[in-house]
Amino acid sequence: MSQPDPRPVVVAVGDQPADAALSYAVAEAERLGCGVHLVHVVHSLPQGSELVRVQSVDVEDRGRHTLRRALDLARELAGDGPRVTASLLIGTVVHELVTAVEQIGDVRMVVVQHRDLSRVRRLVSRSTTGGLAARLRLPLVSVPASWTAGIAPAVGGVDRVVTAGVDEPERSVEVLRAAVAAARTHGARLDLVHAWGVPGLYDDPQLAEEVGKELAEAGAGEIRAQLDGLGVDFDDLHIEVHTPPQPAAEQLVEASRTAHLLVLGKHDPWFPLGSHVGPVTGAVLRDAQCPVLLVDPHPSD
Known part of the structure; x- marks a missing residue:
């Protein structure tokens, strides 16, 4: 036309x-x-x-x-x-x-x-x-289809929150870059969510708790290192790193209830004709209450 x-x-x-x-x-x-x-x-x-x-x-x-x-x-x-x-x-x-x-x-x-x-x-x-x-x-x-602009409630005194799901921090540079840009564009707080899971071989609850704490701290540290590697100024951004236990999809869907935008990375398929929307992203797309931004995990040429 x-x-x-x-x-x-x-x-x-x-x-x-x-x-x-x-x-x-x-x-x-x-x-x-x-x-x-x-x-x-x-x-x-x-x-x-x-x-x-x-x-x-x-x-x-x-x-x-x-x-x-x-x-x-x-x-x-x-x-x-x-x-x-x-x-x-x-x-x-x-x-x-x-x-x-x-x-x-x-x-x-x-x-x-x-x-x-x-x-x-x-x-x-x-x-x-x-x-x-x-x-x-x-x-x-x-x-x-049910989303309406401006319906997300304020969280902690902040009107807008952009939430990004960070799977493997070292492979999430483009997701972090896109999330930072979105938060800055929308004048929003940036919440970074990295869900961890304790291998099933830890039968001792106390040991599992200790391992879980170590995994959470390590994940948060890796995310902050990747943020530092972006080489951008964060003085104008409020960034929070969250490391809850799995399942990741449930954590992100819950976050979508108060987020203005979710940022997720696309999936690298195991075989040429495989899906570029992994199981976690697929579950989030199905149940999210806010818009979901899918980002290519590989740098642009």
Whole structure:
């Protein structure tokens, strides 16, 4: 429909209303001083009989209606702020979205809305978030459909909190870098969460407690060392390091109830076609109450 501004926030608009994703994207674009570009992909149908062609036209018309609704809402949210553009594509969802992002060239982030599907439906349908995570290295934000801007309660006198999950500190440099940038951009306190677990061979409760304490202290020390290695000034940031016991997913989902944003690293699959959304991240994406920023764990070229 229209050409996007340079370095926009891209929103993947699905078949269902994307009010939460649009609200988040417009707010981010206003904060970053850039435009918003909406992309809606209409599933392609094999062309053959007249009936199929009629069905294809009907589906495309519905796609245009869906995109128009999203565009009108985004422009209403933006007001005199960010410029909002849109494009309608035909094909397979993940492929067309990735192609659109690559053609734009320099995208700040891609925003998708998390659909509240049943576990069974998720097992039989490929996740758009998972597909994009596998093929895009830029920041990817999943926004729960129930999320509303500004609903997170204040914590300890701080209006906003950005929480980052730190799995292995030495492999989480990019997650820490993104979390620091997000906290600074949002004027938020930064909470870093590293969940530890005691191996099952420690049957003695007292010994297990001692080992757990050592693991917690070691994890916190490693995180602080990685922060120091970033070489940035933290004087304007309030950073807290938390080292609770596992399970990590439960700790992060609980944190999402009061966080403005969760920052997590994508997963390196064990085999080429494996998932780039690991079990912890997948569980958090499913149940998080706030937007989740997925970060590529590898430095940009």
